[in-house]
Amino acid sequence: MTKARTRYILGVDLGGTNIVAGAMPEDGSREIAVRSEPTHPERGSEAVVDRIVSMLAQVISDVTETHDAKPHDFLGVGVGAPGPLDRERGIVVVAPNLGWRDFPLRDAISDRIRLPATLDNDANCATVGEWWRGAAQGGRNVVGITIGTGIGGGIVIDGQLYHGSSDVAGEIGHTTIDSTGRYCRCGNYGCLEAYASGPAIALRAREALERDEVSALHKMVKGDLDLLTAATVYEAAHRGDALALEVVRDTARFLGTGIANLLNTVNPDVVVITGGVTRAGDRLFEPLRAEVKRRAFRPAVAACRIVPGTLEGTAGVVGAVATFKQQKLGAV
Amino acid sequence: MTKARTRYILGVDLGGTNIVAGAMPEDGSREIAVRSEPTHPERGSEAVVDRIVSMLAQVISDVTETHDAKPHDFLGVGVGAPGPLDRERGIVVVAPNLGWRDFPLRDAISDRIRLPATLDNDANCATVGEWWRGAAQGGRNVVGITIGTGIGGGIVIDGQLYHGSSDVAGEIGHTTIDSTGRYCRCGNYGCLEAYASGPAIALRAREALERDEVSALHKMVKGDLDLLTAATVYEAAHRGDALALEVVRDTARFLGTGIANLLNTVNPDVVVITGGVTRAGDRLFEPLRAEVKRRAFRPAVAACRIVPGTLEGTAGVVGAVATFKQQKLGAV
Numbered sequence: 001m002t003k004a005r006t007r008y009i010l011g012v013d014l015g016g017t018n019i020v021a022g023a024m025p026e027d028g029s030r031e032i033a034v035r036s037e038p039t040h041p042e043r044g045s046e047a048v049v050d051r052i053v054s055m056l057a058q059v060i061s062d063v064t065e066t067h068d069a070k071p072h073d074f075l076g077v078g079v080g081a082p083g084p085l086d087r088e089r090g091i092v093v094v095a096p097n098l099g100w101r102d103f104p105l106r107d108a109i110s111d112r113i114r115l116p117a118t119l120d121n122d123a124n125c126a127t128v129g130e131w132w133r134g135a136a137q138g139g140r141n142v143v144g145i146t147i148g149t150g151i152g153g154g155i156v157i158d159g160q161l162y163h164g165s166s167d168v169a170g171e172i173g174h175t176t177i178d179s180t181g182r183y184c185r186c187g188n189y190g191c192l193e194a195y196a197s198g199p200a201i202a203l204r205a206r207e208a209l210e211r212d213e214v215s216a217l218h219k220m221v222k223g224d225l226d227l228l229t230a231a232t233v234y235e236a237a238h239r240g241d242a243l244a245l246e247v248v249r250d251t252a253r254f255l256g257t258g259i260a261n262l263l264n265t266v267n268p269d270v271v272v273i274t275g276g277v278t279r280a281g282d283r284l285f286e287p288l289r290a291e292v293k294r295r296a297f298r299p300a301v302a303a304c305r306i307v308p309g310t311l312e313g314t315a316g317v318v319g320a321v322a323t324f325k326q327q328k329l330g331a332v
Numbered sequence: 333m334t335k336a337r338t339r340y341i342l343g344v345d346l347g348g349t350n351i352v353a354g355a356m357p358e359d360g361s362r363e364i365a366v367r368s369e370p371t372h373p374e375r376g377s378e379a380v381v382d383r384i385v386s387m388l389a390q391v392i393s394d395v396t397e398t399h400d401a402k403p404h405d406f407l408g409v410g411v412g413a414p415g416p417l418d419r420e421r422g423i424v425v426v427a428p429n430l431g432w433r434d435f436p437l438r439d440a441i442s443d444r445i446r447l448p449a450t451l452d453n454d455a456n457c458a459t460v461g462e463w464w465r466g467a468a469q470g471g472r473n474v475v476g477i478t479i480g481t482g483i484g485g486g487i488v489i490d491g492q493l494y495h496g497s498s499d500v501a502g503e504i505g506h507t508t509i510d511s512t513g514r515y516c517r518c519g520n521y522g523c524l525e526a527y528a529s530g531p532a533i534a535l536r537a538r539e540a541l542e543r544d545e546v547s548a549l550h551k552m553v554k555g556d557l558d559l560l561t562a563a564t565v566y567e568a569a570h571r572g573d574a575l576a577l578e579v580v581r582d583t584a585r586f587l588g589t590g591i592a593n594l595l596n597t598v599n600p601d602v603v604v605i606t607g608g609v610t611r612a613g614d615r616l617f618e619p620l621r622a623e624v625k626r627r628a629f630r631p632a633v634a635a636c637r638i639v640p641g642t643l644e645g646t647a648g649v650v651g652a653v654a655t656f657k658q659q660k661l662g663a664v
Contacts, residue, residue, distance in 0.1 A: 084631055093631075141497050155597070157489055164599025165473050166635035175593040176627060177511050178522075179586070188627050190510075254511070261507040261593060265487070267496025295508060295520050299416055299425075303498035 005070075008032075008063055009324050010056055010077035012109070013122060013316030014048070016041060016097030016149065020314065021055040023063050024321045026075065028133055028332065031314055033062035041098045048098070049105070053112045060113075076116035078324030080125030080316045081105055083152075087167055090119045097149065120323040122316055123152025123170065124161055126309070129319030130272045131156050132332055134311040139270035143262050144309075145172055145255075147275035151193040155266060161323060173197065177257045195254040198276065201230040205247045215243035234280045251277070252284050256291025263296035263304055274309035281308070337402075340364075340395055341656050342388055342409035344441070345454060345648030346380070348373060348429030348481065352646065353387040355395050356653045358407065360465055360664065363646055365394035373430045380430070381437070385444045392445075408448035410656030412457030412648045413437055415484075419499050422451045429481065452655045454648055455484025455502065456493055458641070461651030462604045463488050464664055466643040471602035475594050476641075477504055477587075479607035483525040487598060493655060505529065509589045527586040530608065533562040537579045547575035566612045583609070584616050588623025595628035595636055606641035613640070 022034030090106025110117035127144025151173030173193035181190030236244035354366030422438025442449035459476025483505030505525035513522030568576035
């Protein structure tokens with residue numbers, strides 16, 4: 001009797017800045033041959049597809065060499081991309097960061113690498129990744145929040161990624177926490193994203209710096225406030241800068257308000273937060289959990305752990321593999 | 333061959349003001365022997381249970397007489413009650429409007445009428461009722477919102493009532509729409525309920541009346557602003573009173589903000605609103621839908637109809653019957 005061959009699933013996480021690609025054995029036990037390259041969306045969609053295809057070819061070749069895999073051991077590729085998407089038709093409907101509109105990404109990749117492919121929202125993939133192999137493992141109802149240039153999210157209900165009635169479910173960044181508040185690039189006022197995304201954190205710090213001359217942030221950006229990013233703010237907070245600490249506390253409060261709304265409606269057992277801001281650790285999570293506790297019902301708070309993701313940089317790829325498996329093989 | 337006997341399920345909707353009870357054939361095709369009596373919570377929990385039991389006895393006797401039913405044709409009773417509940421143990425954990433704490437309502441009823449019983453949240457029942465037999469029929473993912481003394485809600489996901497990880501799911505009244513806004517009786521600031529419940533509508537009108545002397549509302553309550561209710565406000569709006577119209581428009585905007593948050597996270601295909609305020613009709617629903625359209629993503633708006641409930645006064649009973657059926661017989 002020969003041992004059954006290991007089969008592999010490829011994953012792609014397409015972002016506005018970077019493309020991450022890799023492979024996993026079907027059982028998701030480990031990440032193999034993960035690579036990251038800049039997206040260069042300004043070179044056009046065909047160039048982006050070329051890059052994805054060559055990255056996948058490299059992943060396949062790596063896995064083949066290091067794990068003695070054969071071409072037929074690769075089952076297919078899961079792709080995560082910014083939404084909104086038409087999942088059924090495999091189309092990226094609008095992706096401002098890529099400059100795309102109605103682009104048939106799934107089939108463009110599938111045709112070139114001659115493997116079946118699936119397409120899902122990048123924040124959905126990150127959520128499923130953390131649920132399958134990361135910080136949200138064991139959760140039954142999970143909310144994932146991805147904080148970067150924007151704030152995205154995904155929802156797992158009863159162990160299944162929940163897409164809603166038109167693939168919009170989980171768009172947590174565009175829920176209102178202050179109905180007459182800050183303008184959001186989506187056109188509304190008071191969206192969570194307008195307060196707690198990376199650029200929003202930097203903007204709030206810049207505003208505060210205009211009436212504060214002693215903050216270390218001035219020096220850190222050599223007086224050029226345009227250079228200020230969320231990462232600088234968190235670094236200054238780490239060093240104990242009072243203004244930066246206040247911005248971080250406010251960010252936690254805003255996020256806590258948005259998350260409390262989810263606790264009182266979706267009532268998850270895990271909220272997992274991914275993205276650069278989670279590197280702030282307890283400085284972010286302690287006041288965030290306190291705000292959630294203040295605003296959400298006690299049984300909802302008691303049922304839920306709020307944790308940073310653990311698959312730094314690869315949650316999207318792992319989740320893309322998982323969504324392929326869920327869609328094509330029925331379950332993960 | 334004899335025709336299969338029709339079997340019946342009883343339903344109870346326990347509110348702070350009234351108890352509604354009735355029966356339905358197992359297939360939910362019609363409501364039979366529905367009756368309503370005042371709750372009189374001040375007389376204590378035993379008196380409330382006595383009343384429920386005597387109402388159910390009357391319903392059973394009515395159905396027996398008018399539909400030639402036999403005692404064994406009654407399968408059991410679904411009970412809807414204010415939450416939070418411990419569904420599994422059949423306990424009302426806290427019900428401020430009833431003055432109850434840890435009261436084993438399900439078994440108190442079941443023991444007395446000697447039939448199996450189930451317990452679920454009243455707003456969940458209203459949502460399931462409208463989904464099973466009312467305005468949300470045919471919906472796959474449904475959000476129900478009940479507006480009265482408070483604002484409750486329920487969520488149906490893929491044709492199943494969704495309870496979340498600790499029976500809190502759907503508490504829409506206690507989602508924040510203005511993080512530094514009005515004080516809510518739950519202890520937070522800016523909850524939807526603090527703006528759009530019946531008492532909140534009356535309060536906002538009273539505040540506005542303090543700087544307005546021409547509004548017809550003054551006369552309608554004979555100068556005693558304590559007598560002002562949401563119903564008075566809607567009546568004055570119907571008559572064209574400018575101040576009342578503004579209060580109604582603001583209410584629609586607040587509700588629209590809270591509902592837009594649900595569209596961007598839960599992405600339902602139906603939002604069904606029940607309770608007295610829906611009698612305002614288009615005067616409420618037109619600006620409400622406009623606010624949702626302004627705030628929610630286009631595909632979420634396109635996928636969703638926002639409608640008033642159609643089971644006026646009986647959604648809770650119908651839903652209690654449906655939840656009994658779903659829990660005891662597996663599906664509706």
